[in-house]
Amino acid sequence: MTTTNTILSxxxxxxxxxxxxxxxxxxxGQKPTLMAVSKTRSAPEIRLALAAGVSDIGENYLQEAxxxxxxxxxxxxCWHFIGPIQSNKTRTIAEHFSWVHSxxxxxxxxxxxxxxxPQLEALNICLQVNINDEPSKAGASVHExxxxxxLALSQPQLRLRGLMAIPANTIDPIQQRRNFAAVRELLQTLRQRFPEAHLDTLSMGMSADMxxxxxxxxxxxxxxxxxFGPRAASTPD
Structure with a gap:
């Protein structure tokens, strides 16, 4: 387990x-929200992140979450579901999360x-786009x-906020920016097509490319x- 001082620092x-x-x-000037992705990490470790002022927590695996x-x-x-979604788990996700990014x-x-x-506020969602058309990754194509x-904007219990992406893995900052720029440009296209929508979210950027x-x-x-340090062994749902 990661120590208190390590997580705080x-x-x-x-x-x-x-x-x-x-x-x-x-x-x-708008500071991006820092979400702590806590898959495979323990509740006590999450408490340390909360103590450091992080209030948004992202989880990939439903039962673990x-x-x-x-x-x-x-x-x-504020709980965010960021992992692949199986159809038979949508009810539980809809009941227990404030955001769904995937x-x-x-x-x-x-x-x-x-x-x-119905007693809960509308569920905030992001559409996950497979911006580099990688067969190994989830996400809809740009054209979809x-x-x-x-469809999402027509659903009364959902609030479409924007896009989420996990671009192709690269250490080249120029290519990283190209990939993220493509996501940004796609969101701008949606804003132009749906001017009445409040599309304000780009969920993108992880430890190596923030x-x-x-x-x-x-x-x-x-x-x-x-x-939290190196990822612990995971047990998918």
Missing amino acids: NIAAIRKRIALAQQLYASD LAKQSELADQHI VDRAKIISRLNEQRP IPALAE ESAIAEGATILRIGSDI
């Missing part, structure tokens, strides 16, 4: 990186809307996104290993 270092990237790339939510019920947390099929959109409890956005993501307008950074 890691988060402080990430915030310095965010501030420097904003300064370097002439940001408009539900156990942590139960253990952390005394905390004020929506990439019409069936998932419809089920999340139908299964979102407009129709999915139109600066490039910030340079291209990321509003939510999904950071795991640079907060």
Whole structure:
């Protein structure tokens, strides 16, 4: 388990990186939300991140997330589901999360809307785009996104916020920026097509490429290993 001082210092270092990237790339001043990606990490480790001021927590595996939510019920947390979505798990996701970032099929959109409890606020969703058309990755193609956005915007229990992407892995900052710029440009296309929608979210950027993501307008950074250390062994749902 990562120690208290390690997590606190890691988060402080990430915030310095965010501030420097904003300064370097002439940001408009809007600071991106720092989400702690806590898959395979324990509830006590999440508590340390919360103590450092992080309130947005991202989880990939549903059963693992539900156990942590139960253990952390005394905390004020905005829970984000960021993993692949199986159709038979949409009801539980719709009931237990405030955000879902990995929506990439019409069936998932419809089920999340139908299964979102009416007493809860509309579920914030992002459409996941496979911006580099990688066969090994989830996400809709660029060409599928407009129709999915139109469907999502028609659902009363959903609030389409924007796009999520996990671009092709590269250490080349120029290529990183090209990939993130493509996501940003796609969101701008959606804004022009659906001017009545409040599309304000670009969920992109992780530990190794957050600066490039910030340079291209990321509003939510999904950071795991640079907060908690090397990833522990996972047990998918």
